[in-house]
Amino acid sequence: MKKNKALEEVWKRGFEEAERLGEGWVDTDHILLALLSGGDGNPFVSLLEKRGVPVKEAKGEIEKVIRNFHRQKDEIVKRYAEALEDTQARLARELGREKARKVMEIILNNLEREMLEIMEEGRIRGMVDMRLRRWVKRRHPVESMLGDIFSEFFREFEELFDTGWTLSEESVRVPERLVKELKSELGERDELLLELLDVEEKLRSFLMQMKEQGIEPRRFVDGIRKELLGDGRKKPKESYFLRRVLERAEEEAKKEGKKEVCVSDFIEALSSMPETAGGHILSQILRGGEMKDIKREIAEEERSALERFTVDLTALAREGKLDPVIGREKEIQQVIEILSRRQKNNPVLIGDAGVGKTAVVEGLAQRIVKGDVPESLKNKRILSLDMGGLIAGTRYRGDFEERLKKLVDEIRSRDDVILFIDEIHNVVGAGRAEGAPDAANLIKPALARGDFQVIGATTVNEYRKYIEKDPALERRFQPVWIEEPDLEMTKEILRGIRKKY
Incomplete structure (x- = not known):
C-alpha cells in the first residue's frame, strides 16, 4: 500500500x-x-x-x-x-x-x-545437539551455595573464592546447516x-x-x-520490526477505506507495539492520551496546505452548493479572457463591498464544471484562500511565512490550480511582524515567473491605496471593474435564487 x-x-x-x-x-x-x-x-x-x-x-x-x-x-x-x-x-x-x-x-x-x-x-530450523567445551569460571562449593545471596552485600565475597577458570563440557543446540557448511571448509579439524x-x-x-x-x-x-x-x-x-509496524498501519488504513497509509496510521501502529524499541519510547511520549483523539489530530495536521487553507469552489459547484450567477456574463467572460493570456493573466475584481465580486468567481467555477470555457481552462480548479485560517495559530516569527511558502510551493507543483484571494488588499501586510516579509512579497516572485495564476478581489479604495501604489504588484494584475447591478438585474438575480430558499 x-x-x-x-x-x-x-x-x-x-x-x-x-x-x-x-x-x-x-x-x-x-x-x-x-x-x-x-x-x-x-x-x-x-x-x-x-x-x-x-x-x-x-x-x-x-x-x-x-x-x-x-x-x-x-x-x-x-x-x-x-x-x-x-x-x-x-x-x-x-x-x-x-x-x-x-x-x-x-x-x-x-x-x-x-x-x-x-x-x-x-524458531530456527534444523537445530541439532552438540557437546562443546568452553571456558567457564570455576566456583568453590561454598560460593555455589551462598555466593548469589551474599555477593550483593559483600563485594569481596567473590574474591575469596576466585579460583580461576576451567574447561567445562556443555550440550548446546546449533543449526545443522551451519555444521555442514563449516565441516566442508574445515575438513577433519574438529577442534x-x-x-x-x-x-x-x-x-x-x-x-x-x-x-x-x-x-x-x-x-x-x-x-x-x-x-x-x-x-x-x-x-x-x-x-x-519496522516492516511489522508498517503492515499493521496498512491494515488500519484499509479498515478505514484509505488508499494511502498516513503518518497518523503509522503512529497508531507504532504506539500499539511497545515491544519494539521505537514503540516503547513513543508510548511513553503519548502516555495519557486517547489514541483516537491523537490520531484525529495528527490526521488534521497531515492534510496538505491546499486542503487546510483553501476552499475548492469548483468542487462546490460540482456538488450544486453554489448559488446561480445571473447577469454577470460580461464580467465572467472578461475574467476568462485575462486568464487565457500568456502575460498579465491575473485578473483583479474591483468594486464596492457587496456588488458581487465573489459571485463572478463562483460563476466561473460553474462554467468550468460545465465545460463552457476555453481548452486552457478546462479541468482547472479554483481554490479560494482562507486567509483567516492561514494566519490563525501563527504564534512565532516565521510561522505565517512558512505556511504561505508551503502553500505557494504546493500550487506551483500543480498545473490545475487558480488561487482566488478575496480582499486581496489584506495580502499586503498580512503576517507582517518585525521585518518579516509580507504575503505580497512572498507571492510576487511566483506571479512574475508565471508559476501560478491568481484572481484577486478588492474595493476601489483599497486597490488604489495598496495595489496601485505598488508597481511590482500592480503590473501583475489586470483590473476587472464590477459595477453594482441595476434594478432590472437585481430582480433577475432574486428570481434566479428564489428556488434556493
Whole structure:
C-alpha cells in the first residue's frame, strides 16, 4: 500500500539517519527520530506543540537516549568484531586468509538467516545437539551455595573464592546447516569446528536478547561484518520490526477505506507495539492520551496546505452548493479572457463591498464544471484562500511565512490550480511582524515567473491605496471593474435564487 507524502518524507529522513550512522537496517528508532524532525508541516511535531509538549526539549531527551543506544551498539559491535578477528587470525594461520574469510562469512550469513527465521517463525530450523567445551569460571562449593545471596552485600565475597577458570563440557543446540557448511571448509579439524560453533552460539544468544528488546538483531551482524570484513549493506533496508509496524498501519488504513497509509496510521501502529524499541519510547511520549483523539489530530495536521487553507469552489459547484450567477456574463467572460493570456493573466475584481465580486468567481467555477470555457481552462480548479485560517495559530516569527511558502510551493507543483484571494488588499501586510516579509512579497516572485495564476478581489479604495501604489504588484494584475447591478438585474438575480430558499 502506498504511503502518503508526509509519511514518505518521514521514511526518507529515517533512511538518511540510518545511512548517516552507517547502519544496514532502518529500525523503529531511526523512524522515531525522523518523526521528531523536519520543518513546518510535520504533523507529529504540530500535535505535540498543540498538546503543550516542549518539542525541542523532548526531542533532545529522546535523541540522547537513542544516541546513547547507538554508542553502546557500536561498542558491542567493536568488541565482538575484535573477538572474531582473533579467531579469524588463527584460522588464517591454519587454512589461509581466503578460507578464513569465507568461514567468517558463513557464520555471519547463518546468523542473519537464523535471526530472520526466529523473528518470522519463532524458531530456527534444523537445530541439532552438540557437546562443546568452553571456558567457564570455576566456583568453590561454598560460593555455589551462598555466593548469589551474599555477593550483593559483600563485594569481596567473590574474591575469596576466585579460583580461576576451567574447561567445562556443555550440550548446546546449533543449526545443522551451519555444521555442514563449516565441516566442508574445515575438513577433519574438529577442534576448530567446536571453537567456531561456540563463538556462533554465544553471539546468537546475544542477538536473541536484542530481538527480545525489540531491536533488529541483524543491525549488529551487519556492523560486525563491516568491522571484520570491510563489507556490509551499501544501502539500508527496512528492519523486520519496522516492516511489522508498517503492515499493521496498512491494515488500519484499509479498515478505514484509505488508499494511502498516513503518518497518523503509522503512529497508531507504532504506539500499539511497545515491544519494539521505537514503540516503547513513543508510548511513553503519548502516555495519557486517547489514541483516537491523537490520531484525529495528527490526521488534521497531515492534510496538505491546499486542503487546510483553501476552499475548492469548483468542487462546490460540482456538488450544486453554489448559488446561480445571473447577469454577470460580461464580467465572467472578461475574467476568462485575462486568464487565457500568456502575460498579465491575473485578473483583479474591483468594486464596492457587496456588488458581487465573489459571485463572478463562483460563476466561473460553474462554467468550468460545465465545460463552457476555453481548452486552457478546462479541468482547472479554483481554490479560494482562507486567509483567516492561514494566519490563525501563527504564534512565532516565521510561522505565517512558512505556511504561505508551503502553500505557494504546493500550487506551483500543480498545473490545475487558480488561487482566488478575496480582499486581496489584506495580502499586503498580512503576517507582517518585525521585518518579516509580507504575503505580497512572498507571492510576487511566483506571479512574475508565471508559476501560478491568481484572481484577486478588492474595493476601489483599497486597490488604489495598496495595489496601485505598488508597481511590482500592480503590473501583475489586470483590473476587472464590477459595477453594482441595476434594478432590472437585481430582480433577475432574486428570481434566479428564489428556488434556493
